[in-house]
Amino acid sequence: MRRSRLSFAAQRTKSERNAPNCVEQIVRLSHLADYAVVLMTAAARRPHGARLSATELSGDTGVPLPTTQKLMGQLAACGLFTSARGAAGGFALAKPAAEITLADIVEAVEGPIAMTVCSEGRSDCALDAHCRVKRHMGVVGDAVRGALGAVSLTSLCGPAGGLAR
Numbered sequence: 001m002r003r004s005r006l007s008f009a010a011q012r013t014k015s016e017r018n019a020p021n022c023v024e025q026i027v028r029l030s031h032l033a034d035y036a037v038v039l040m041t042a043a044a045r046r047p048h049g050a051r052l053s054a055t056e057l058s059g060d061t062g063v064p065l066p067t068t069q070k071l072m073g074q075l076a077a078c079g080l081f082t083s084a085r086g087a088a089g090g091f092a093l094a095k096p097a098a099e100i101t102l103a104d105i106v107e108a109v110e111g112p113i114a115m116t117v118c119s120e121g122r123s124d125c126a127l128d129a130h131c132r133v134k135r136h137m138g139v140v141g142d143a144v145r146g147a148l149g150a151v152s153l154t155s156l157c158g159p160a161g162g163l164a165r
Contacts, residue, residue: 029106035063036071036109037102037156040080044097044153051090071109078108097157103148113145 042060043052058068072091075081080100081091093100107113118125118134125131
């Protein structure tokens with residue numbers, strides 16, 4: 001099973017580059033996970049059950065068509081979209097937007113959320129034999145997943161600052 005690691009990206013100003021201990025770090029979604037959230041929110045703004053083509057969603061969101069097609073297939077394979085072929089075909093949300101969470105979307109694209117390599121069950125870390133934190137990292141990953149799971153697709157479609165289930 002593939003596990004996702006949310007990336008840590010250092011954001012430094014020019015003056016901070018000379019002071020390596022003063023780096024602000026953030027957790028960031030991958031571009032594909034970000035695009036998947038954009039596509040899902042665009043679909044959620046339509047009436048439930050409305051069929052959309054990848055071309056429509058690409059045009060509505062600005063996500064390149066090949067990327068939209070790839071993501072729509074992944075999201076459908078994970079049960080977040082249904083798809084139908086033919087003249088009346090297209091993609092539709094598989095369930096109401098209120099029942100789909102940010103965690104569902106991220107995991108559909110990236111796999112299960114893991115904050116560290118050791119959370120993935122791998123032991124190729126140089127600190128593995130001496131690490132006293134390893135056994136606690138699952139709790140951290142669960143907390144992150146819980147936070148993402150508390151944000152519904154419906155809330156992402158609403159006004160900014162209104163993140164509630």
